[in-house]
Amino acid sequence: MQRFSFLARLLVVAIFALSLLVPTRPAAAAAPEPTRGPTPEEAVPGEIVVGYRAGATASEQDGTRRRAGVAVLRKSTVPGQARAGDGVLPAGSLELVRVAPGRKVAEAVRSLRADPAVAYAEPNWIYSAAATSNDPRYRDGSLWGVCGDASSPANQYGSAAAEVWASGFTGSTSVHVGIVDEGIDFSHPDLKANIWTNPYDPKDGRDNDANGYVDDIHGWDFVHDNNSVYDPTSSTDTCTDSHGTHVAGTIGAVGGNGVGIAGVNWRVKLISGKFLGLAGGELWDATRAIDYFTDLKKRHGISLPVTNHSWSGPYSSALGDAIARARDAGILVVAAVANSNTDIDSKPTYPASYTHSNVISVAAIDKAGALAPFSNFGLRGVDLGAPGVDVLSTTARGGYAYYSGTSMATPHVAGAAALYVSRYPGAYSGHTRSALLSTTTPTSSLTGYTMTGGRLDAGKALQVPPWKMGNVSGKVMDSTGKAIAGATVSVAGTALQATTATDGTYAIPYVPAGTRKVIASAGSYTPQTKTVTVTGGATSTLRYWLKLGAAPVDTKITGGPQGRVRSTSASFSFTSNRSSVTFVCSLDGGSYTTCASPKAYYGLAAGYHTIRVRARDSAGNLDPTPAMRKWRVDTSAPYITAMSPGSGATNVGIRAVVRISFSESLDWGTVSTSTVTLVRKGTTTPLSATVRYPAACGTLVLDPSSDLWRGTTYMVRVKGGTYGVKDSVGNPMATDKVWYFTTAP
Numbered sequence: 001m002q003r004f005s006f007l008a009r010l011l012v013v014a015i016f017a018l019s020l021l022v023p024t025r026p027a028a029a030a031a032p033e034p035t036r037g038p039t040p041e042e043a044v045p046g047e048i049v050v051g052y053r054a055g056a057t058a059s060e061q062d063g064t065r066r067r068a069g070v071a072v073l074r075k076s077t078v079p080g081q082a083r084a085g086d087g088v089l090p091a092g093s094l095e096l097v098r099v100a101p102g103r104k105v106a107e108a109v110r111s112l113r114a115d116p117a118v119a120y121a122e123p124n125w126i127y128s129a130a131a132t133s134n135d136p137r138y139r140d141g142s143l144w145g146v147c148g149d150a151s152s153p154a155n156q157y158g159s160a161a162a163e164v165w166a167s168g169f170t171g172s173t174s175v176h177v178g179i180v181d182e183g184i185d186f187s188h189p190d191l192k193a194n195i196w197t198n199p200y201d202p203k204d205g206r207d208n209d210a211n212g213y214v215d216d217i218h219g220w221d222f223v224h225d226n227n228s229v230y231d232p233t234s235s236t237d238t239c240t241d242s243h244g245t246h247v248a249g250t251i252g253a254v255g256g257n258g259v260g261i262a263g264v265n266w267r268v269k270l271i272s273g274k275f276l277g278l279a280g281g282e283l284w285d286a287t288r289a290i291d292y293f294t295d296l297k298k299r300h301g302i303s304l305p306v307t308n309h310s311w312s313g314p315y316s317s318a319l320g321d322a323i324a325r326a327r328d329a330g331i332l333v334v335a336a337v338a339n340s341n342t343d344i345d346s347k348p349t350y351p352a353s354y355t356h357s358n359v360i361s362v363a364a365i366d367k368a369g370a371l372a373p374f375s376n377f378g379l380r381g382v383d384l385g386a387p388g389v390d391v392l393s394t395t396a397r398g399g400y401a402y403y404s405g406t407s408m409a410t411p412h413v414a415g416a417a418a419l420y421v422s423r424y425p426g427a428y429s430g431h432t433r434s435a436l437l438s439t440t441t442p443t444s445s446l447t448g449y450t451m452t453g454g455r456l457d458a459g460k461a462l463q464v465p466p467w468k469m470g471n472v473s474g475k476v477m478d479s480t481g482k483a484i485a486g487a488t489v490s491v492a493g494t495a496l497q498a499t500t501a502t503d504g505t506y507a508i509p510y511v512p513a514g515t516r517k518v519i520a521s522a523g524s525y526t527p528q529t530k531t532v533t534v535t536g537g538a539t540s541t542l543r544y545w546l547k548l549g550a551a552p553v554d555t556k557i558t559g560g561p562q563g564r565v566r567s568t569s570a571s572f573s574f575t576s577n578r579s580s581v582t583f584v585c586s587l588d589g590g591s592y593t594t595c596a597s598p599k600a601y602y603g604l605a606a607g608y609h610t611i612r613v614r615a616r617d618s619a620g621n622l623d624p625t626p627a628m629r630k631w632r633v634d635t636s637a638p639y640i641t642a643m644s645p646g647s648g649a650t651n652v653g654i655r656a657v658v659r660i661s662f663s664e665s666l667d668w669g670t671v672s673t674s675t676v677t678l679v680r681k682g683t684t685t686p687l688s689a690t691v692r693y694p695a696a697c698g699t700l701v702l703d704p705s706s707d708l709w710r711g712t713t714y715m716v717r718v719k720g721g722t723y724g725v726k727d728s729v730g731n732p733m734a735t736d737k738v739w740y741f742t743t744a745p
Helices: 056-066 103-112 161-166 242-252 283-300 317-328 407-425 431-437
Strands: 043-052 068-078 094-099 119-128 171-181 217-221 267-274 302-308 330-335 359-365 382-385 389-394 399-403 469-479 490-492 497-499 505-512 514-521 528-534 538-544 553-559 563-565 570-576 582-588 591-593 600-601 607-616 627-633 640-643 649-652 659-662 676-680 689-692 699-704 711-717 738-745
Touching: 043 056, 043 068, 043 283, 043 317, 056 068, 056 103, 056 497, 068 283, 103 119, 103 242, 103 389, 119 283, 119 317, 171 283, 171 699, 217 283, 217 570, 242 267, 242 389, 242 407, 267 407, 283 302, 302 389, 302 407, 302 431, 302 490, 302 528, 317 330, 330 431, 359 389, 389 407, 399 497, 407 431, 407 538, 431 505, 431 514, 431 689, 469 490, 469 514, 469 528, 469 659, 505 514, 514 582, 538 738, 553 607, 553 627, 563 582, 570 607, 570 627, 649 699, 676 699
Parallel strands: 171 267, 171 302, 217 267, 302 330, 330 359, 359 382, 469 538, 563 627, 649 738
Antiparallel strands: 043 094, 043 119, 068 094, 389 399, 469 505, 490 497, 490 514, 514 528, 553 570, 570 600, 582 591, 582 607, 607 627, 640 659, 659 699, 676 711, 689 699, 711 738
16 A cells, blocks of 8 residues: 555645736635635644745845744745846745744744745645536436536536537637646546647656656646656545546546546646645645646646636635736636535635635536535625536546535536637636626526626627627716725626725726626715626726715624534624614524524524524615525434445455545544544454545545554444544534454455
């Protein structure tokens, strides 16, 4: 069995930027698969990522490390940016450092941040992990996510990619998509024809294109720092790299070949930027993977319009800077919003919550058009929805499987972006983003939950060519003519927005031609709406006043459960922007009744619940948009659904690992070598082993530190009860689960 030294460090799993002329989303309020919200502990122990300011000298760097008590593990500069003389660093230079024994990470971070040579310092966060074809799984209706209302088979809630195929556009091998994820099974029968083979660096043991990566044939593995982007641990391992392979299949499984499935693009080139492993992925590797794709595009001039990011985790300055460099290279970053049924406007998740103009954030819907119960949401932070429930795609070892999650929704959008560029090769990233976000189909389940209030429609997006887009610009002032800085100006029904500069001016490029409603809002001013006509290729200049006035009544829920909880009771606190108000509350779509903060509910049934609260001022004005919070009561005990080796198994290999699947995600803090043990029969001492919880498969892995004995019976015990394994909200597995297997003689 291959053992990797990095696994010893990865002990925690997480499910895991602009000028006036580029539209940005407003920043979220404070702020696969399975997911858990990020916590401060989800970082590699003792490691810090340090970003230096441009021009920092070697002696300044040495002094910085000495004062902070850290030592260099690795150095990185943005590919293509050479160091100046005397060790002077260019912009974007990073170091991975280790804290000296006995020194706390938090103390070292504070010291580094106070140093004038340092731009930022942060823990090395861990991230983890959605023509008519003759492909059989398309023809039988299994691929609902690529269907449209006019395709055959049809599903109005699919991405409508099939309608684009029918019009003659199935993608292009000149278009490349970067997959920042796990690796990809590049030999999969439904993928291998669309896997990129690097023409600039043939396999010869040399770095022919001088990008720092030797023989990066199909991409690069940033986990192990080699060119092997598919790393099964054994001949029967179907878990490793399945998540990345599933994402790749949705974007670009070969279509029309009579095999398996068809991706959104039948023809495309898929490049792997592997940074996720069985125990998640590190911030250090994520930033290098993103920069790898940025450099590929800039160095070789290839068409690489989009990268897919079906993962999430904590905020990072280093990650944000890497995404900004991708933006400057014209690369869209399509990101999953994660799966904890949480409003990311109040609890952001990254990279989806970055406000860079090249980010598209994606929620998941099911085949009936409903927002998936696990999907995160956010009226300001989530752009659109896409198919993410029961999505069939490719998996490792030539397989196929149904996965669910925002990880599965994201590649539908990334695939649509690639399809758009294959149709319009000269399109800028702004054209592509605008086409996707201005043509969403209104969907009731997404109204109030996403910026566009709609779902992906690739067919409509391809009907908006770049030359049918114009610019909307102008100035926002108060009634006295004073400019208002920081106002938000948006185009209704899209996610196209801009923030006014200090002189009140704004500009929103790439607005599709037609009659559009432009909305301006700022602080306590009354929002103003103007209807304008946008002409393709022309600039419509708007100059109008945002008149002073009382802000509409607004309600905010300030406390109470969200996401998954165990308690059948819930108490919510709420407030308003007005004094002397009364409130009305509604639970689960029921009638509004008078209530007061805090409002408590008791004896709630297991399942999903929604509270809506509206304030009414003394003049009788009612908040037009209620404050809303969703949560799920989960009282079910987790249980084991499958294990390998199974009970009574014989002839088990001596290099075997034990894989245990559960009915739901677990609390990683309860999974350890004391709650999951492997014991040689006739003894009582558990074998030395590593316990991992791979996000991609939702399966616990018990990995012995050494080979098993031949012809020997072993006992596996998963502890239940109060001190045993629990699900992510604290429900314990009811009882211990014990079984035996025997190795081959």
